[in-house]
Amino acid sequence: MNTTNQLRSAMIVLLLAAGIMVHAQRPEEKLGWKLGSQAYTFRMFTFMEALDKIDSCGMKWVEGFPGQKIGGDLEGTMDYHMDEAKQKQILQKLKAKGMQMISYGVVTPNKEEDWVQLFKFAKAMGLQNIASEPAETDIPLVSKLADQYGINVAIHDHPNPSHYWNPDILLKAISGQSKRLGACADVGHWVRSGLDPIECLKKLQGRIYELHVKDLTEKNNKQAHDLPWGTGVTGIEAVLKELKRQNYKGPFFAEYEYKWEHNTPEVTASAKYFRQVASKL
Numbered sequence: 001m002n003t004t005n006q007l008r009s010a011m012i013v014l015l016l017a018a019g020i021m022v023h024a025q026r027p028e029e030k031l032g033w034k035l036g037s038q039a040y041t042f043r044m045f046t047f048m049e050a051l052d053k054i055d056s057c058g059m060k061w062v063e064g065f066p067g068q069k070i071g072g073d074l075e076g077t078m079d080y081h082m083d084e085a086k087q088k089q090i091l092q093k094l095k096a097k098g099m100q101m102i103s104y105g106v107v108t109p110n111k112e113e114d115w116v117q118l119f120k121f122a123k124a125m126g127l128q129n130i131a132s133e134p135a136e137t138d139i140p141l142v143s144k145l146a147d148q149y150g151i152n153v154a155i156h157d158h159p160n161p162s163h164y165w166n167p168d169i170l171l172k173a174i175s176g177q178s179k180r181l182g183a184c185a186d187v188g189h190w191v192r193s194g195l196d197p198i199e200c201l202k203k204l205q206g207r208i209y210e211l212h213v214k215d216l217t218e219k220n221n222k223q224a225h226d227l228p229w230g231t232g233v234t235g236i237e238a239v240l241k242e243l244k245r246q247n248y249k250g251p252f253f254a255e256y257e258y259k260w261e262h263n264t265p266e267v268t269a270s271a272k273y274f275r276q277v278a279s280k281l
Contacts, residue, residue: 026275027275027278027279028252028274028275028278031244031249031278031281032248032249032250033243033248033249033250033251033252033278034061034102034250034251034252035059035061035251035252035254035271035274035275036054036059036060036061036062036063036102036251036252036253036254037050037054037057037059037061037062037063037253037254037255037256037267038063038065038212038253038254038255039051039054039062039063039064039065039068039078040063040065040068040255040257041054041254041255041256041257041263041267042054042263043065043067043068043260044260044261045071046068046069046070046071046072047064047068047069047070047071047078047090048070048071048072048074048093049071050062050068051093051094051097051099052097053264053267054099055097055098055099056264056268057254057264057267057268057271058268058271058272059254059271060098060099060100061099061100061102061251061253062094062099062100062101062102062103063101063102063103063104063105063129063131063210063251063253064078064101064103064104065078065104065105065106065107066078066079066080066104066105066107067079070086070090072093074086074089074090074093078090078104080104080107080117080118080121080122081117081121082121084124087121087124087125090125091125091126100126101125101126101127102126102127102128102129102251103127103128103129103130103131103154103210103251103253104121104122104125104127104129104130104131105129105130105131105132105154105156105184106131106132106133106156106184107130107131107132108132108133108134108135110135110138112141115138115141115142115145116145118130119145119146119148119149119151120149122149122151123149123150123151127151128151128152128209128250128251129151129152129153129154129184129209129210129251130151130152130153130154131154131155131156131184131210131212132153132154132155132156132184133155133156133158133162133163133164134153134155136163136173139173139174139177139181140177142181143174143177143178143180143181144178146178146180146181147178147180150180151180152180152181152182152209153180153181153182153209154182154183154184154209154210155170155173155174155181155182155183155184156183156184156186156212157170157183157184157185157186157189157190157193158186158189159189159192159193159222160193160194165189165190165193165195166193166195167183167200167203167204168203170183170204171203171204171207174207179207181207182204182207182208182209183204183207183208183209184209184210184211184212185197185200185201185204185208185210185211185212186211186212186214186255187200187201187211187212187213187214187234187239188212188213188214188215188216188226188234188255189212189214191214191216191219191220191224191233191234192216192220192221192222192224193220194219194220197234197235197238197239198235198238198239198242201239201242201243201246202242205246206246208243208246208248208250209250210250210251210252210253211239211243211250211251211252211253212253212255213229213236213239213252213253213254213255213270213274214226214232214234214255214256214257215227215228215229215230215231215232215233215234215236215270216232216233216234217232217233218233219233225257225258226256226257226258226263226266227258227266228266228269228270228273229269229270229273229274230270230273230277236273236274236277237277240274240277240278240281241281244281252274254267254270254271256270
């Protein structure tokens, strides 16, 4: 073997070893979990800039949101009405970064043709979930489309008095509908509403399709703000233990709504904490 081939072989070995090391740094994968971020965490930036920030935090799974400028060399926003050519360009950008957008929202159309367009967009983009807060009158339509397109609808909870602030309301609304309708469990908003996130998760067992994760400064206070996970009152470790008990499989999205222009260190610290806890489960 000549020197060039030896160097090439050594480089391949190093790259493979690096890949193994990176994989070993993701203990959540053994639990069937995907740690990512809502692009809204970086809403002060373009979607392309948000991807770089999410990647720098050690995460590769993304939930897009409609109002964010795309950025890079692409005009417009992440609106689900974008044309097919732009969809393909965004998918190419994601692939080049080794990332995947698996959910999108929170987005709530108010007429049937827009719901259909949303599901077509979700299918074209390879999404697993749509995060939404549909009107109860639209639930039968959303249920039918979820089955037709094979996309889950993760119904999100904003704090009281938003409609789905309490899991009991959500469960009643989706009773008898497609099993693809479930929860986008925003544990931070439950804390803001004075609810116990563990009890809420228990009520929703089997119907949780994704989580928005927040660790907050105070309970039962709508003005409470985010802290790095593990340093607030949400009880992130207890949340992860409960989801492990439920055998939950799916995504966790960081949604850090504080220090908007400089929150990357806090999100990075949150991912590190998440993995420390996950490695012990």
